[in-house]
Amino acid sequence: AQSVTQLGSHVSVSEGALVLLRCNYSSSVPPYLFWYVQYPNQGLQLLLKYTSAATLVKGINGFEAEFKKSETSFHLTKPSAHMSDAAEYFCAVSASSGSARQLTFGSGTQLTVLP
């Protein structure tokens, strides 16, 4: 079984400031981890993924995340926030179920970027 905990349902940063969104996971097998972004009234867009290769993963729009097994974490960061980054962010862990890969999502973090 796997689970994801996102610390902080709401995070506010000033434009240009560092973005840090926290994600901790629990998995009985080596995990595959993802960050998705959801803009208002839209579907989920894949930001980045960890699939057991490099522990520092770079994604789209300047985001990156680091897999830390010892801390069971996969925090999302961006050096400088932009107004367009305001959205809901979801961390997810994947485990196999036959030929399908079930995603288990965290509860989401709403990012607000202040001018």
Added chain:
Amino acid sequence: DTAVSQTPKYLVTQMGNDKSIKCEQNLGHDTMYWYKQDSKKFLKIMFSYNNKELIINETVPNRFSPKSPDKAHLNLHINSLELGDSAVYFCASSLAGVYEQYFGPGTRLTVT
């Protein structure tokens, strides 16, 4: 060139009605999923189909029945709609053996 599409985008209906949501993907994937996002934005998987075969069937009421006519389509039929069914339903797809999933734009279902 939409990758995963859903119709309709919005669906407003009364309790007790039966409705369907359609999903199509043109990515050549062989696995498709339905997720439900509740009012608190929590996402939970409902079903998964691989090559038209049901793989994942989470605990959802029998009133929900997925149907996959072919690999590119996965429809969701809901009977006897209830107020608690109001949510956003997302379709997603992936390749078997590949972990990332690609999501459709969602269907916002409102039951009155």
